Amino acid sequence: MHPRAAELIERLELRPHPEGGYYREVYRSASKVAPADDRGARASLTTIYFLLTDDAVSRWWSSPRRGSERVLGRESLGNGLLV
Secondary structure: OOHHHHHHHHHOOOEEOOOOOEEEEEEEOOOEEOOOOOOOOEEOOEEEEEEOOOOOOOOOOOOOOOOOOOOOOOOOOOOOOOO
């Protein structure tokens, strides 16, 4: 792992993401939405820090979405991500 990535993981208090990379939730809205399927109500918006190191694979980006999730990515540091 690159030393800068290790520094960011520690400084931003990131933890391993279940589907690859590292993350930390930084915002969860109080408003809720109810998906049209069998999933329960959930926050209408969450914001996370997400770090994908050069030696990691993220299965999140390759898994099928259920149609109700929307992702807005913003590159803050490093190279862009081809999705």
